[in-house]
Amino acid sequence: MKRSHRLSCRTTQSGAVLLIGMIMLLMLMLVAVGVIRLSMSHTQIINNEQVRTEADTATNYALDMVLNAPANTWDGYRNAGKKEYINLGTSVIADSADVSVAVTVNNLTCKRSRIIRNSEMIKTTGSLTYVPADDSSCFGGGGSPLTIVDPTALGPPNADSLCANVLYEMQATTSDPKLLGAGATVIQGVEVRRGVDALDNCD
Secondary structure, eight states, rough: OOOHHHHHHHHHHHHHHHHHHHHHHHHHHHHHHHHHHHHHHHHHHHHHHHHHHHHHHHHHHHHHHHHHOOGOOOOOGGOOOEEEOOOOOOOOOOOOOTTEEEEEEEEEEEEEEEEEGGGTTTTTEEEEEEEOOEEEEEEEOSSOOOOOOGGGOOTTSSSSEEEEEEEEEEEEEEOOOGGOOOOOEEEEEEEEEEEEEGGGGGO
């Protein structure tokens, strides 16, 4: 009788240890799955952030490229605008549509303009009155190297010159499939000197 009682206790104890072991194993599996899922989630967040950064970089680069071109070449960016292809250099250095991100540069608008007065550009050195070469076109001069002017022929100093400071605003947008659906929109303004004929397109 005593033997059978001992065997019964051992069997009960062995079953409890097995049950506890299985519970511990299940808990370890749940912890491991949680760690893996958390790691995958962090990786996805980092990938999304990288793609978003690339989209922002592409739109800013496209705007910089266009705005650094002469202002008289901007007319194609009004309304629907046109696409610029930006190679971020992440895989292939050579430019092509296959490895570049398409950025739409559009909505060129004139936000503000101010005609420059004669007195703002005329310089005087001793008895010599002149206009610097960069401003000579505002007086119809060739700008090589400067334009000598006769103050009495220009009219009053507060009279208008042939130039204006114009504030433009332009928008760049990208949603290229290469960026996995990430999109970015950047609006930037720049003030440039234009001839007064450019004011016809200002609001």
